[in-house]
Amino acid sequence: MTRAGLVRKSAYQDSVALLALARDLRTTAGVREVAALMGTPANHDLLRQSGLLTAEAESAGPNDLVIVVDADSESHARAALARADELLEARQRQRRSTGRVLPRTMESAFRQLPGANLALISVPGAWAAAEARKALRLGLHVMLFSDNVSVEDEVALKRVARDRGLLLMGPDCGTAYLGGTPLGFANVVPRGRVGLVAASGTGLQQVACLLAAGGEGISQAVGVGGRDMSRAVGGAMTLDALDALGTDAATELVVVIGKPPAPEIERQVEDKLRGLGKPAVVALLGGKAGGAPGASKVRRVATLEDAAAAALSALRRETWTARPFSGDGAAIHRRIAEARAALTSGQRAVHGLYAGGTLAYEATLLLESLLGPVTGNLRPHVDGIHRVIDFGADEFTLGHAHPMIDPASRIEGVAALAKDPRVAVLLLDIVLGHGAAPDPAGDLAPALRAAREVARQEGRTLHVVACVIGTADDPQGLAAQVAQLEDAGAWVLPSNAQAARAAAGIAGANL
Amino acid sequence: MIGDLFARELRVINCGLEGFAQKLTLLGVTVIHVEWSPPAGGDPRKAALLAALEDEEA
Numbered sequence: 001m002t003r004a005g006l007v008r009k010s011a012y013q014d015s016v017a018l019l020a021l022a023r024d025l026r027t028t029a030g031v032r033e034v035a036a037l038m039g040t041p042a043n044h045d046l047l048r049q050s051g052l053l054t055a056e057a058e059s060a061g062p063n064d065l066v067i068v069v070d071a072d073s074e075s076h077a078r079a080a081l082a083r084a085d086e087l088l089e090a091r092q093r094q095r096r097s098t099g100r101v102l103p104r105t106m107e108s109a110f111r112q113l114p115g116a117n118l119a120l121i122s123v124p125g126a127w128a129a130a131e132a133r134k135a136l137r138l139g140l141h142v143m144l145f146s147d148n149v150s151v152e153d154e155v156a157l158k159r160v161a162r163d164r165g166l167l168l169m170g171p172d173c174g175t176a177y178l179g180g181t182p183l184g185f186a187n188v189v190p191r192g193r194v195g196l197v198a199a200s201g202t203g204l205q206q207v208a209c210l211l212a213a214g215g216e217g218i219s220q221a222v223g224v225g226g227r228d229m230s231r232a233v234g235g236a237m238t239l240d241a242l243d244a245l246g247t248d249a250a251t252e253l254v255v256v257i258g259k260p261p262a263p264e265i266e267r268q269v270e271d272k273l274r275g276l277g278k279p280a281v282v283a284l285l286g287g288k289a290g291g292a293p294g295a296s297k298v299r300r301v302a303t304l305e306d307a308a309a310a311a312l313s314a315l316r317r318e319t320w321t322a323r324p325f326s327g328d329g330a331a332i333h334r335r336i337a338e339a340r341a342a343l344t345s346g347q348r349a350v351h352g353l354y355a356g357g358t359l360a361y362e363a364t365l366l367l368e369s370l371l372g373p374v375t376g377n378l379r380p381h382v383d384g385i386h387r388v389i390d391f392g393a394d395e396f397t398l399g400h401a402h403p404m405i406d407p408a409s410r411i412e413g414v415a416a417l418a419k420d421p422r423v424a425v426l427l428l429d430i431v432l433g434h435g436a437a438p439d440p441a442g443d444l445a446p447a448l449r450a451a452r453e454v455a456r457q458e459g460r461t462l463h464v465v466a467c468v469i470g471t472a473d474d475p476q477g478l479a480a481q482v483a484q485l486e487d488a489g490a491w492v493l494p495s496n497a498q499a500a501r502a503a504a505g506i507a508g509a510n511l
Numbered sequence: 512m513i514g515d516l517f518a519r520e521l522r523v524i525n526c527g528l529e530g531f532a533q534k535l536t537l538l539g540v541t542v543i544h545v546e547w548s549p550p551a552g553g554d555p556r557k558a559a560l561l562a563a564l565e566d567e568e569a
Contacts, residue, residue: 012548014528062553102546109524113543122527126555141516165512181521220517244513434534
């Protein structure tokens with residue numbers, strides 16, 4: 001085997017571009033392993049751990065591109081590096097073909113685009129707060145997609161934003177819709193009457209997709225970042241966004257999505273909702289459900305699916321009650337019973353491998369209520385046979401693309417779980433839309449088949465239960481993605497909540 | 512002010528993942544992409560200090 005590498009000085013590439021480059025090179029003849037990354041200290045460590053750190057790579061700085069290839073022969077390694085050169089050149093040519101010199105800073109971009117009103121920032125977390133500060137100083141609203149931003153920076157940025165009457169969405173704001181335009185990871189949904197404020201990207205996506213399935217659309221959807229309603233941040237952007245939705249002519253009903261806030265923030269949010277003069281649905285996962293005290297137009301619900309269903313009913317002026325499954329209940333219970341009957345006596349656990357953080361959290365809550373303790377990175381101090389992992393958490397994404405783009409971490413997770421004789425059900429989410437991988441179900445399907453086969457050879461049936469967060473109009477196509485998962489042996493349910501309940505049922509929960 | 516953002520046409524400065532700018536362009540949104548690379552020689556602390564200094568000057 002031959003190892004070869006190249007370092008390109010001052011050739012910064014974003015994480016998605018690096019992933020695309022590595023993917024392409026892996027398909028080059030004779031190539032066994034590829035690393036394509038920037039020469040940051042963290043990436044030096046990664047290369048060292050995987051035994052790929054060459055002397056040349058060690059000299060690379062954070063702005064230098066490093067490519068290392070392991071190949072069958074020297075000629076294959078050389079051919080792969082030549083291919084890398086070709087791809088990087090093609091990218092440069094494409095940029096030059098626009099005939100415009102791209103700005104290198106926020107300030108010069110602002111000069112080149114008069115009337116700019118929004119900065120969409122997705123640089124690595126260590127740099128994100130500084131770029132957001134520059135944007136706010138220029139009077140721009142900000143969508144801060146980047147994660148790994150400290151709470152101290154978040155508080156400071158939101159204080160500046162409020163002082164200037166600006167919206168700062170995020171950090172870790174994956175999804176937003178402004179005036180019908182989808183930003184970040186967003187599904188193709190119609191414009192409509194529902195205004196959303198969400199401390200959760202995938203939670204927002206689930207609600208938007210279920211509204212679309214019910215024939216309703218989004219007026220505005222503001223992502224505020226997962227910590228906005230915490231005591232430290234004080235609900236700054238949630239409260240400002242609610243004020244704006246209150247006066248937005250297109251918004252007839254407001255949905256708030258998040259985790260239970262600090263009590264004093266919850267009171268402020270409720271006061272704000274009462275004063276809106278518009279009906280509201282509140283899904284604070286893990287919080288109370290039912291009518292909010294003294295606010296007949298404010299409905300609290302327990303799940304993301306319930307938020308969409310309650311909103312649809314309110315707009316249609318129909319009464320609504322929560323239901324565990326939207327389809328034929330008897331058929332679903334039969335299928336659960338059949339799946340349960342195929343398990344060995346040792347198979348009792350549900351393992352959830354998630355790309356969406358809020359979807360993982362919602363599944364954890366539902367599994368806990370139906371099966372008992374659930375461990376995982378959302379519940380690191382809990383012991384239990386059931387486990388849910390959020391592969392989009394900061395510890396997995398530092399220096400890597402998000403699992404909605406890069407399936408590698410989840411594929412590894414599926415392979416590891418296949419060998420565990422306690423696992424009855426593998427539970428997963430597939431998230432579609434702009435920004436997500438072009439074929440996420442296709443990326444995971446071979447791993448699902450292989451995992452089921454490993455279990456079969458050991459005399460077990462491994463059940464796969466999934467939900468697909470998407471719409472028929474998404475680039476990946478909802479029906480095609482569902483079909484691929486079903487072809488790989490998965491049971492696909494219409495929502496994350498239903499998938500979690502079905503998984504719990506198979507593992508023995510009394511539904 | 513936030514209401515203006517809801518009502519007016521979006522004009523976006525994209526700083527980070529280039530794919531987001533490409534998607535917005537396809538949707539007909541006016542967008543300019545920043546050819547960003549880590550400032551201050553790749554030292555985040557130095558970059559944050561520089562930004563804070565600029566903030567004070569502004």
